[in-house]
Every structure is written in structure tokens, then in C-alpha cells.
Amino acid sequence: MVKPLSIKNLVKNFGGLTATDDISFDLEEGQSTGLIGPNGAGKTTIFSQIMGEYRQTSGIIELYGSDISKLSTPARIRLGISRTYQVPRPFSDFSVLENIRVGLMPDSIWKMITQGPNREREIELALSVGFSEDDLQQTPDTLSMGDLRKLEMARTMATNPKIMLLDEVFAGLTVGEINQIAKLIQNMRKENMTFLIVSHDLKALEPLVDDAIAINYGKIIAQGAFSEVISDSAVRTSYLGTE
Amino acid sequence: MLEILIQGLLLSGLYALIAVGFTLIFSVGRVLNLAYGSYIMIAGYVYFYFSQLLGLPPIVGLLLAGILGSCMGLLKYNLIVKPLKGDHIPVEISTLILAVILQSAIILYFGNSAKILLPIFQGVIHIGNATVTYNVLAATLVSWLILIVLFVFIRKTHVGRAMQAVSMDSKGASISGVNINKINMFTWGISGFLGAIAGVFFASYTQLSPSMWVAPLIIAIAIVIVGGIGSIIGTLVVAHIIGFMEIISVALISPQLRGVFTMLLVIIVLIIRPKGLFGREEL
Amino acid sequence: MGLGLKWYHFALWIGFIIFMLLMPEMVSKGTLRTIIFANFLAIFAISWDILSGRTGYISFGHPFLIGIGAYTTAILTKRFDVGVEYAIPLAIAMTMIGGTIMFLPALRIKGSYFALVSLAFMELMYQLVQVIRPDLTGGTRGMSGLVTLTRGAVNGYYLSFTIMIIVALSMWLLMRTRLGTALSAIALNEESVKGSGLSPTKLKLFAFMTSAFVAGLGGAFYVHYLGSIAPRALFDINFVFTIIVATLIGGASTIVGPMFGAFFLTFLLEYLRPYLPGAERYLIYGVIALLLYMYQPKGLYQIMINQFNRFKKDEDDG
Numbered sequence: 032m033v034k035p036l037s038i039k040n041l042v043k044n045f046g047g048l049t050a051t052d053d054i055s056f057d058l059e060e061g062q063s064t065g066l067i068g069p070n071g072a073g074k075t076t077i078f079s080q081i082m083g084e085y086r087q088t089s090g091i092i093e094l095y096g097s098d099i100s101k102l103s104t105p106a107r108i109r110l111g112i113s114r115t116y117q118v119p120r121p122f123s124d125f126s127v128l129e130n131i132r133v134g135l136m137p138d139s140i141w142k143m144i145t146q147g148p149n150r151e152r153e154i155e156l157a158l159s160v161g162f163s164e165d166d167l168q169q170t171p172d173t174l175s176m177g178d179l180r181k182l183e184m185a186r187t188m189a190t191n192p193k194i195m196l197l198d199e200v201f202a203g204l205t206v207g208e209i210n211q212i213a214k215l216i217q218n219m220r221k222e223n224m225t226f227l228i229v230s231h232d233l234k235a236l237e238p239l240v241d242d243a244i245a246i247n248y249g250k251i252i253a254q255g256a257f258s259e260v261i262s263d264s265a266v267r268t269s270y271l272g273t274e
Numbered sequence: 275m276l277e278i279l280i281q282g283l284l285l286s287g288l289y290a291l292i293a294v295g296f297t298l299i300f301s302v303g304r305v306l307n308l309a310y311g312s313y314i315m316i317a318g319y320v321y322f323y324f325s326q327l328l329g330l331p332p333i334v335g336l337l338l339a340g341i342l343g344s345c346m347g348l349l350k351y352n353l354i355v356k357p358l359k360g361d362h363i364p365v366e367i368s369t370l371i372l373a374v375i376l377q378s379a380i381i382l383y384f385g386n387s388a389k390i391l392l393p394i395f396q397g398v399i400h401i402g403n404a405t406v407t408y409n410v411l412a413a414t415l416v417s418w419l420i421l422i423v424l425f426v427f428i429r430k431t432h433v434g435r436a437m438q439a440v441s442m443d444s445k446g447a448s449i450s451g452v453n454i455n456k457i458n459m460f461t462w463g464i465s466g467f468l469g470a471i472a473g474v475f476f477a478s479y480t481q482l483s484p485s486m487w488v489a490p491l492i493i494a495i496a497i498v499i500v501g502g503i504g505s506i507i508g509t510l511v512v513a514h515i516i517g518f519m520e521i522i523s524v525a526l527i528s529p530q531l532r533g534v535f536t537m538l539l540v541i542i543v544l545i546i547r548p549k550g551l552f553g554r555e556e557l
Numbered sequence: 558m559g560l561g562l563k564w565y566h567f568a569l570w571i572g573f574i575i576f577m578l579l580m581p582e583m584v585s586k587g588t589l590r591t592i593i594f595a596n597f598l599a600i601f602a603i604s605w606d607i608l609s610g611r612t613g614y615i616s617f618g619h620p621f622l623i624g625i626g627a628y629t630t631a632i633l634t635k636r637f638d639v640g641v642e643y644a645i646p647l648a649i650a651m652t653m654i655g656g657t658i659m660f661l662p663a664l665r666i667k668g669s670y671f672a673l674v675s676l677a678f679m680e681l682m683y684q685l686v687q688v689i690r691p692d693l694t695g696g697t698r699g700m701s702g703l704v705t706l707t708r709g710a711v712n713g714y715y716l717s718f719t720i721m722i723i724v725a726l727s728m729w730l731l732m733r734t735r736l737g738t739a740l741s742a743i744a745l746n747e748e749s750v751k752g753s754g755l756s757p758t759k760l761k762l763f764a765f766m767t768s769a770f771v772a773g774l775g776g777a778f779y780v781h782y783l784g785s786i787a788p789r790a791l792f793d794i795n796f797v798f799t800i801i802v803a804t805l806i807g808g809a810s811t812i813v814g815p816m817f818g819a820f821f822l823t824f825l826l827e828y829l830r831p832y833l834p835g836a837e838r839y840l841i842y843g844v845i846a847l848l849l850y851m852y853q854p855k856g857l858y859q860i861m862i863n864q865f866n867r868f869k870k871d872e873d874d875g
């Protein structure tokens with residue numbers, strides 16, 4: 032069976048610092064995997080390499096069996112992989128709907144001109160992440176952190192991904208907002224979405240993932256079922272060591 | 275050969291003097307003051323008014339020009355940069371508009387025609403077969419003096435080190451208790467003063483006209499871009515690269531190509547090394 | 558295509574066009590000549606708006622593009638006796654090549670740095686046309702005695718207005734499509750455009766080429782209206798200033814804003830003439846531009862929209 036995402040011997044150096052140190056793992060179709068580790072472990076850097084925002088120093092990233100290392104970020108997104116950011120990055124002057132509109136656009140100038148926006152789909156996406164009808168014309172400066180994460184999810188979902196990478200999805204959210212996002216993820220899991228989720232909130236993460244990968248100092252220190260990984264002694268010390 | 279060397283040194287000294295005030299603002303405030311050329315133009319006219327029309331001693335005219343430049347800098351900072359919260363592009367557009375306003379103000383008062391500024395220092399000196407006016411020599415010496423004083427000031431004094439801190443990391447500096455606003459005011463004041471002094475020398479080097487702010491602004495931009503954000507040494511070195519490039523192309527290739535190489539250098543450096551040749555983010 | 562057009566859009570455009578077509582009946586020849594300049598300024602401002610107003614890549618060197626269009630057709634018609642029907646399209650094509658050259662630095666740099674490179678492009682062009690082949694370009698003095706397309710103010714007016722209105726309408730429609738949204742998104746957050754699966758490179762190239770197309774069109778027709786070309790007036794920072802101020806006063810990133818900004822500026826100057834004969838006019842105009850820009854950076858367009866909304870609200874309430 033060809034894997035949705037397969038990472039082999041990934042290395043990333045920033046000057047003298049090795050942020051990703053020979054990391055290899057696969058994601059399984061329709062499975063959800065947690066990526067955990069203390070601050071600065073290298074989780075975001077792995078995402079950035081998968082998306083092509085950073086070029087890896089060495090190693091291979093395969094999407095459905097083909098090497099995507101040479102592709103640009105938009106090209107990778109068109110192949111069905113998409114991410115959210117630790118710090119949401121909305122378009123500041125655009126309304127919620129317009130933000131989603133950008134995610135829905137095809138990367139073809141001709142189609143952008145000749146085909147109008149798909150308003151029903153925009154509204155459907157906005158409502159599905161938990162916005163109300165009243166929120167649709169709001170601009171990001173009036174939205175809460177929770178709303179900004181929802182908007183980020185909606186814009187990411189708009190690119191129609193088969194694999195989603197979520198970075199610190201629960202950071203800065205209220206309990207109610209955490210539940211909302213968790214429910215959204217559960218719904219997408221039922222529809223066979225493949226997830227790789229970074230979160231510090233292990234309790235919130237647990238019900239959302241099948242497996243987990245723990246990293247520290249850019250290296251994998253434990254891998255397997257979520258409950259086994261978090262009870263691993265190396266993982267426990269890595270967390271205790273920094274927090 | 276000697277001639278090229280001497281002319282190159284003199285022109286470069288003048289260019290360094292023109293650019294240094296611009297560099298200060300760019301490194302401390304992180305904005306480009308496109309009305310910087312106006313200090314130069316207005317200072318020329320102020321000097322013209324006081325020392326040539328009213329007949330005050332040259333040094334008084336020079337100082338008055340400097341003080342006025344300082345005031346303009348402070349006004350600009352308080353009325354334009356602060357309300358726009360230092361947003362780069364809006365500040366650049368506003369200062370560009372301001373430059374044109376000042377140009378028309380000058381036309382209004384002094385008329386559109388060019389004026390000849392008498393040299394601040396009379397007389398010439400012969401070095402080999404090169405003739406050097408005292409005036410240009412003085413500009414170069416003043417330029418060196420100012421650069422040295424500034425260099426020492428920034429490294430050795432409390433205020434200077436605070437400026438350095440702001441230029442490297444304004445958030446960090448403000449956390450550690452530096453009053454960013456005061457430092458910015460101070461920098462704008464100094465920059466205006468230096469721009470004005472440069473202006474008087476530049477005007478006596480070329481001539482006085484309401485549109486004379488464009489050329490020195492472009493030189494200052496070129497030097498700062500090629501030198502990189504705010505390094506004084508970078509400013510000095512690049513002023514010499516550009517000064518010598520111009521003198522050499524005038525002497526050996528064609529006087530008309532004078533500015534072409536400078537512009538090519540700017541474009542190439544910006545594309546290849548956007549942070550400039552000496553692109554450290556400190557003074 | 559989802560342009561979101563309402564009845565009042567049609568009404569306003571048609572009303573404006575009819576009003577402008579009747580203009581020669583209403584005003585003197587002198588005023589008409591002023592409006593011709595406003596038409597050309599509107600074209601240049603729209604060109605600037607497509608690039609800088611939309612995508613945030615501020616061009617301080619737009620005359621670089623306008624100049625390529627103007628010089629190409631001037632040289633072709635004057636030195637090689639090419640007919641304008643070939644020279645103008647060629648001039649536009651050359652300008653689009655120029656637009657591509659200006660686009661190259663935008664692959665790597667943005668913000669202030671890009672703005673300065675564009676200024677350097679203009680200065681470079683200014684120096685080059687004077688030095689390289691002055692037998693073709695006319696050197697420092699430029700060229701005169703070029704073919705003119707129209708005779709008399711009225712014909713000149715109709716031609717310039719026709720070009721201007723076609724440019725304005727088509728660009729206005731184009732920017733109402735999703736493409737306009739995507740180009741605006743570049744100004745807001747280029748990284749997020751990438752993260753939404755769109756290639757900013759492709760979008761930027763399109764913006765540069767379209768802006769160059771309009772600049773080249775305007776530049777070429779402008780020389781054939783003036784019948785002459787002078788490098789000092791063309792590659793001038795005051796010209797840049799006029800284009801940018803027209804756009805900003807009208808309202809950047811709106812297409813109709815720059816068009817009205819150009820008319821507003823030209824008429825402001827014209828209106829002030831009897832009271833302020835000389836340089837005072839530019840002084841006042843600069844001060845108005847600066848204040849307006851600092852306190853309403855979205856321009857007259859936004860002020861009008863606000864008024865319109867208030868009016869609509871009053872109507873709904875009443």
C-alpha cells in the first residue's frame with residue numbers, strides 16, 4: 032500500500048543547529064497521528080519542510096509515493112496536502128468569506144477571471160468550522176484567537192486537502208473552542224482525512240489521534256500508540272526537562 | 275592618475291556627508307525619509323539668504339541652516355512619522371509628497387531659476403596638476419570630521435549606545451528601558467542637522483535650484499542600499515566606491531555615463547544582496 | 558462571473574460616459590485641453606493602481622514603463638517611418654517586456670527595497686536615453702515633430718477619453734473578479750497566498766504585465782498627442798508624485814478612485830489658477846494631498862462610499 036506521506040532521513044540544519052536530525056516516519060491513509068515534543072523540538076520545522084517553505088538539508092519527502100522535494104509550496108498544496116500555522120496568518124483586510132475565497136481559488140488566472148466565487152461553498156466551509164451567519168462579514172481584527180484558528184482551518188480545508196498538518200491547534204483557545212475544533216477534526220476523520228497534529232495539550236489531543244510520534248532535539252524518541260508514547264520514560268523526561 | 279585620486283576622494287567625502295544623515299534614520303527608525311533631499315535644498319537656500327543676501331558670516335549661515343534642518347527633522351518625526359506609526363510605505367509616500375511641497379514653497383519664495391552660491395571658503399590649492407578649491411576640500415574635511423565624531427559618539431556615549439540598541443532591536447531596547455521616542459526624536463534632529471550641513475556644501479559644489487534635492491537623495495539612497503542598513507563604515511566605504519566610480523567613468527569613459535553605473539550598482543546589489551554589501555543590522 | 562454588478566453601477570457608468578461625451582459642448586477649448594491631460598493622467602494612475610495599489614509593490618519609477626512605450630513609438634515613427642498602427646502595438650509589447658524586467662527584482666525583494674529599485678530603474682532609463690544612441694532618442698533634448706493622431710482639442714479629447722474609459726472600465730471589471738481578490742491578497746500577506754495554494758509569482762507577473770500594458774498604451778498615445786518627448790519632464794520625480802497622488806487621493810486599489818483622483822487633481826489646479834497664478838497652486842495641492850493621505854489613506858472613494866452608505870441608511874430608516 033502506498034503511503035499518503037512518507038518521510039525518509041530528513042535533516043535540516045540552521046547554521047550550526049540541527050533542527051531536524053535524521054527523521055523518518057510514514058502516515059497511514061485515513062489515520063491521525065500526533066506529533067509531540069517540548070518547545071523547540073523541531074515540530075514546526077518538520078511541517079515547514081513538508082510544505083516546502085524550508086528546503087531540507089537532506090532526506091526525501093514523498094507524497095503518495097512520489098518525491099515532492101523539488102516542488103513549490105502551491106504545487107504541493109495542489110497535490111492534496113495543506114497546513115495550518117501556529118500563529119494564524121489571515122488576510123487582514125478581508126472578511127471571513129473572502130479569506131476562505133482565496134483558499135478556494137484554482138491556481139489559474141484564467142479560471143479566476145472567468146469563474147465567479149462559489150459563495151455556497153464559502154458559506155458551507157465557514158459554518159462547518161463553527162462560524163455563525165453573523166460572523167461571515169467580520170474582518171480578522173475583530174475575531175478572537177479561537178475564531179482565527181477556525182478561519183485558518185476553513186481556509187486550509189478550502190484547498191481540498193487529503194492530508195492536513197495542524198500546528199498547535201489548541202494554543203490560546205477556551206475550553207469551548209477546543210471542543211469545537213476537536214469535533215470538527217473528528218468529523219473529518221470520519222470522512223477519511225489523514226492528519227498530523229501538533230499540540231501541547233495532550234489531553235485534548237488524545238481522543239483525536241491513533242498514533243503518536245515524540246521528538247526532542249530534532250530526533251524521534253518514541254513512536255507508536257498514543258498511550259504508549261506518552262508513558263515512555265524518555266518522553267516524560269523531555270517534557271519535565273523543559274517545562 | 276593623481277587627479278583621479280584627488281577628485282575621487284573629494285567627491286566621495288561629499289557623498290559620505292550627504293548619506294550619513296539618511297543612514298541614521300534608516301537604521302534607527304527603519305524608515306526611508308524621502309524628504310531627506312529637502313534638508314539639502316532648504317539648507318542651501320537658508321545659507322544663501324543669511325550669508326549671501328544678508329551678508330552674515332558664512333559660519334553663522336551654516337549653523338542657522340543646521341539648526342533649521344534639525345527643527346525640520348523634529349517636525350517631520352512628530353507630524354508625519356509618529357502619526358503613521360512608522361509604517362514604511364506610508365511614511366515613504368508622505369515624505370515624498372512633503373518633498374514636493376517644500377520644493378514649491380522654495381519656488382514661491384526664491385523663484386524657479388538656479389542661483390550660484392558663493393563658495394564658503396574662497397581660494398584654490400594646487401596639488402600636482404590638480405586644482406582643488408578650498409571649498410571642496412573643506413567639505414571633505416568636515417565630512418571626515420563628522421563621521422569620526424559620529425562613530426565615536428555612537429560607540430562611547432550613553433545616548434549613542436541607546437541608538438545602537440534601537441537600531442538592532444527596537445522592541446528589545448524598549449523592554450530594557452530605552453525611551454524609543456526620545457531616541458527617535460534625537461536621531462531625526464541630528465539627521466536634519468547633518469543633512470543641512472551637507473546641503474550647504476553640496477549647493478556650493480553644484481548650484482542652488484528648487485529641484486536640486488533629487489540628485490543628492492538618489493545618491494543617499496544608493497549609498498545606503500549598497501552599504502546596507504545603517505552601517506557607518508558601510509556608508510563611508512560605499513560613498514568611496516560610488517564617488518570613485520563616477521570620477522573614473524567621467525575621466526575615462528564618458529561624462530554622460532556618470533550616473534549609469536551607480537544605478538546599475540544599486541539594482542544589482544538590491545537584487546543579489548538585498549541587505550547590502552555590509553548588511554549588518556547595526557550602526 | 559460573479560462580478561456583483563448592481564443597477565446603480567450601470568447607471569453611474571452610463572451617466573458618467575454621457576456627461577463626458579457632452580463635455581466639448583459645455584466647456585472651452587482651453588478647459589478641454591486640461592481634461593485631455595486628466596485623461597492621460599487617469600490612464601497612468603490606473604496603471605500604477607493595478608500594480609502598486611493592488612499588490613503593494615510600490616513603484617516609484619512608473620515613468621520607466623511609460624517612457625518605454627513613449628520612446629518606442631516615437632523612435633519607430635520618427636526614425637524608421639513605421640506607421641502608428643504598427644508602432645503603437647510594438648510600443649505596448651516593448652513596455653510589457655519592460656514590465657517583465659521590473660518584475661524580476663520583485664521575485665526577491667519587496668516593500669521599501671522594491672520601491673527603491675523601481676526608482677533606480679527610472680533614473681537608469683533617464684541616463685540611458687540621453688547617452689545611448691542620441692541619434693535615435695534625441696539625447697537630452699528629446700524629440701519633437703512627431704506624428705500626431707488628432708487635430709484640435711475636440712478630437713484629441715474624444716480620442717483620449719475613449720482610451721481612458723476603455724481602460725478604466727475593463728480594469729474595473731477585471732479587478733472585480735476573483736483575480737482582483739487574489740492580487741489584493743498579495744499585498745496583505747504573500748506567504749498566506751502561497752499557503753492557500755496560489756502561486757504569487759504568477760499573480761505578480763500578471764499584475765506587472767497588465768500594469769505595463771496600460772502604461773505603454775497611455776505613454777504611446779500621449780506622445781502622439783503631444784507630438785514631442787522630453788526626458789527631463791518624463792523621467793521626473795514630480796511626474797511620479799503626480800501619478801501616485803492622483804491614485805491615493807482618489808483611493809488606491811479601486812480603479813475608479815485613481816480615475817477620479819486624476820480629474821480632481823487636474824481640476825483643482827485649474828480651479829486654483831485664477832486665484833493663485835504660480836507655484837502656490839502646487840504648494841496647496843501638495844498640502845491637500847498630504848493631509849488627505851494621512852487622515853483618509855483610502856481616499857475620496859472611501860469618503861464617497863461612506864456618504865453613499867449614510868444616504869442609503871437614511872433612506873432605509875425614513
Ligand SMILES: Nc1ncnc2c1ncn2[C@@H]1O[C@H](COP(=O)(O)OP(=O)(O)O)[C@@H](O)[C@H]1O
Pocket residue numbers: 045048050068069070071072073074075076077
Ligand atoms: N528560520 C530559523 N533559523 C534558525 N533557527 C531556527 C529557524 N526556525 C527554527 N529554528 C530553530 O529550530 C529549532 C526547532 O524549532 P521549531 O521547529 O519551531 O520547534 P517547535 O515547533 O517544536 O517548537 C529551534 O531551536 C528553533 O530555534
Ligand SMILES: [Mg+2]
Pocket residue numbers: 074075076117
Ligand atoms: Mg512550533
